[in-house]
């Protein structure tokens with residue numbers, strides 16, 4: 001039996017882990033949605049699925065461009081997998097507290113207060129502009145991923161108690177590393 005060759009090749013990218021400096025830098029606007037950008041988005045999806053994440057921003061794979069991908073279909077089937085280029089929040093409302101984690105901070109979870117609803121604009125992979133409203137988890141993922149584009153991490157929202165726990169955890173991690 002002959003197999004059908006599929007043109008799209010996907011590659012897993014390396015996820016940058018906190019405290020990699022690239023995670024703290026500001027990403028640039030994408031000037032044109034080229035085939036290379038399309039390929040990068042496919043690779044970001046692949047990388048996110050492999051790591052079992054629900055969102056990923058380009059700086060997390062070391063690329064300082066304003067691109068995010070997310071897929072929360074497993075939790076909220078009404079939202080299809082999505083890639084947004086140059087996303088901007090144009091409206092937000094409400095407030096919700098929820099638990100978050102991040103592929104760049106493995107093993108760390110925390111409660112973060114965010115807007116309950118966000119309306120965003122951005123470009124699709126065709127280069128056309130879309131306007132999109134996300135609620136609850138979708139709103140949370142969009143805000144989390146878009147903050148990555150400005151070098152902001154979810155731990156920056158921690159209160160003093162969570163911050164103290166994080167500090168201890170990081171210290172423990174570095175001690176473990178030294179012991180090995």
Ligand SMILES: [Zn+2]
Pocket residue numbers: 101102103104144145148
């Ligand atoms: Zn993240």
